[in-house]
Amino acid sequence: xxxxxxxxxxxxxxxxxxxxxxxxxxxxxxxxxxxxxxxxxxxxxxxxxxxxxxxxxxxxxxxxxxxxxxxxxxxxxxxxxxxxxxxxxxxxxxxxxxxxxxxxxxxxxxxxxxxxxxxxxxxxxxxxxxxxxxxxxxxxxxxxxxxxxxxxxxxxxxxxxxxxxxxxxxxxxxxxxxxxxxxxxxxxxxxxxxxxxxxxxxxxxxxxxxxxxxxxxxxxxxxxxxxxxxxxxxxxxxxxxxxxxxxxxxx
Amino acid sequence: xxxxxxxxxxxxxxxxxxxxxxxxxxxxxxxxxxxxxxxxxxxxxxxxxxxxxxxxxxxxxxxxxxxxxxxxxxxxxxxxxxxxxxxxxxxxxxxxxxxxxxxxxxxxxxxxxxxxxxxxxxxxxxxxxxxxxxxxxxxxxxxxxxxxxxxxxxxxxxxxxxxxxxxxxxxxxxxxxxxxxxxxxxxxxxxxxxxxxxxxxxxxxxxxxxxxxxxxxxxxxxxxxxxxxxxxxxxxxxxxxx
Numbered sequence: 001x002x003x004x005x006x007x008x009x010x011x012x013x014x015x016x017x018x019x020x021x022x023x024x025x026x027x028x029x030x031x032x033x034x035x036x037x038x039x040x041x042x043x044x045x046x047x048x049x050x051x052x053x054x055x056x057x058x059x060x061x062x063x064x065x066x067x068x069x070x071x072x073x074x075x076x077x078x079x080x081x082x083x084x085x086x087x088x089x090x091x092x093x094x095x096x097x098x099x100x101x102x103x104x105x106x107x108x109x110x111x112x113x114x115x116x117x118x119x120x121x122x123x124x125x126x127x128x129x130x131x132x133x134x135x136x137x138x139x140x141x142x143x144x145x146x147x148x149x150x151x152x153x154x155x156x157x158x159x160x161x162x163x164x165x166x167x168x169x170x171x172x173x174x175x176x177x178x179x180x181x182x183x184x185x186x187x188x189x190x191x192x193x194x195x196x197x198x199x200x201x202x203x204x205x206x207x208x209x210x211x212x213x214x215x216x217x218x219x220x221x222x223x224x225x226x227x228x229x230x231x232x233x234x235x236x237x238x239x240x241x242x243x244x245x246x247x248x249x250x251x
Numbered sequence: 252x253x254x255x256x257x258x259x260x261x262x263x264x265x266x267x268x269x270x271x272x273x274x275x276x277x278x279x280x281x282x283x284x285x286x287x288x289x290x291x292x293x294x295x296x297x298x299x300x301x302x303x304x305x306x307x308x309x310x311x312x313x314x315x316x317x318x319x320x321x322x323x324x325x326x327x328x329x330x331x332x333x334x335x336x337x338x339x340x341x342x343x344x345x346x347x348x349x350x351x352x353x354x355x356x357x358x359x360x361x362x363x364x365x366x367x368x369x370x371x372x373x374x375x376x377x378x379x380x381x382x383x384x385x386x387x388x389x390x391x392x393x394x395x396x397x398x399x400x401x402x403x404x405x406x407x408x409x410x411x412x413x414x415x416x417x418x419x420x421x422x423x424x425x426x427x428x429x430x431x432x433x434x435x436x437x438x439x440x441x442x443x444x445x446x447x448x449x450x451x452x453x454x455x456x457x458x459x460x461x462x463x464x465x466x467x468x469x470x471x472x473x474x475x476x477x478x479x480x481x482x483x484x485x486x487x488x489x490x491x492x493x
Contacts (some may be wrong), residue, residue, distance in 0.1 A: 005441040127349065129348070153349060211357055212358055212362055
C-alpha cells in the first residue's frame with residue numbers, strides 16, 4: 001500500500017536534491033496547467049515523458065498510474081463533446097459532437113497526463129521523508145510538513161487497524177447488506193478506528209516527548225544541494241518557459 | 252553506585268479521572284537494586300507506575316525525586332528522561348520515523364547532537380544490538396521482534412542510566428526472547444522490568460517487587476528459583492500450575 005516504488009533508483013533524476021525537484025515541479029505544473037494551447041500541452045506531455053524516460057523506471061507501473069488518471073478524463077470525453085456547443089459539429093450517426101468540446105477534452109487530457117508524468121519523474125523519485133524535509137527547508141509552515149510526514153507514516157497503521165476490525169467482524173459472519181445492521185456496524189467500525197487512532201497518536205506523542213521532542217523535527221538529512229541541482233533547475237525552467245512561449249504563439 | 256538513588260517515589264498516589272478509587276495510593280519506592288522486576292495482576296497499575304516515573308502522568312499526591320532532588324521544572328524532567336529510558340509495551344507506538352536510522356537518531360538529534368554525530372551514535376547503537384544493515388529498513392515493515400530490538404536501540408542511543416521495560420518479552424518468539432535477554436544481561440544499566448515472564452525475570456537477576464492494592468512491596472519471602480525439567484515444546488516460555 002505504501003510502497004515508494006518510484007523512489008528506488010540511481011538515475012540522474014533520483015540523484016537530484018528534492019528541493020530542486022519540488023521547485024522544478026511547481027514551475028512545470030503551473031505552466032502546464034495554465035496553458036490554453038494544445039500545441040504547448042502536447043509539448044509539455046512530450047517533455048514530461050522524456051523526464052520519465054530519464055528516470056529509467058519500469059513502464060508498467062507508470063502506465064498503471066496513467067490508467068487511473070485517465071479513468072477521470074474518460075468521463076470528460078463522454079460528456080464534453082455532445083454537450084459543449086459551439087459552431088462546428090461532427091455528425092456521428094444520431095450524435096452531433098462539438099469540435100470545440102473535443103478540443104477541450106483533448107487539451108485537458110494532454111495537460112493531466114503531462115502533470116502526472118512530471119510528478120512521477122520529479123516528486124516520485126524522492127522518498128516522502130526527504131521531500132517532507134525539503135519542504136521544511138523551503139520554509140513551508142512546519143505544521144504542514146509534520147502533518148504530511150506523519151500521515152504518511154500512520155495511514156498504513158490506521159489502515160491496518162481498520163482491516164483488523166473488519167476481519168474481526170467478518171469472522172463473526174458479518175456480511176454487508178443494505179440494512180440498518182450494516183450501516184450501524186460500519187458506523188462502529190469507523191468510530192472504533194477513529195478512537196484507536198487517537199489513542200495511538202497520544203502514545204506516539206508520549207514516546208516522542210520521552211526522547212526529547214519539543215516541537216522541532218530535526219531531519220537527519222543526507223541531501224545536499226549541489227551546483228548540478230541549480231543547473232538542472234535552470235534547464236527545466238528554460239524548457240518550461242520556452243514551451244509556454246510556444247503556447248502564446250500558437251494558441 | 253551513588254549514594255542517592257536515581258529515582259525515588261514518596262507517598263505517590265494516582266487517581267485516573269472518572270475512576271472510583273486511586274490506582275496507586277501512598278506508594279513508596281526507590282531504586283536501590285540494580286535489577287528490579289515488577290509483578291502484579293493485570294490493571295494493578297504497573298504501567299501507571301512507569302508513566303509516573305518518567306513524568307507522563309502527574310501524580311495526584313506525593314513527590315518524585317531524581318538524584319535525591321524533587322523534580323520542579325521542565326528542564327529537570329528533560330534530564331530525567333534522558334537518563335531513564337522507557338521501552339513501551341507496543342513497539343509500533345515507539346517507532347514513528349520512516350526509516351530505522353532516522354528513528355534511532357531522533358533522540359540524539361533532540362539532545363543537540365550534530366547530524367554527523369547523531370548518525371554515528373545511531374549506527375554504533377544498532378551495531379551493538381546486532382542490527383547492522385538495518386539503517387535504511389522501513390520501520391513499519393519490520394517483524395515484531397525486530398521492532399522490539401530497534402525500539403530498544405532508539406532508547407539506548409540516548410545513553411540512559413536506567414531502563415524501564417514494560418513487558419519486553421511479550422509476543423516474542425523464543426529465539427528473539429533469548430537474544431533480548433542476552434542483550435539486557437550485557438548492559439551495565441539499572442533496569443526495572445514489568446513482566447509476567449518469570450524465567451525472564453530470573454535470568455536478568457532481578458529483585459522482585461509486587462504491586463498490589465496501590466502499594467509496592469518487595470517480595471521478601473519469595474525467592475526466585477528455577478525448576479529444571481523436560482517436556483515437549485519446553486523451549487517456549489510457559490507456566491506451570493504449581
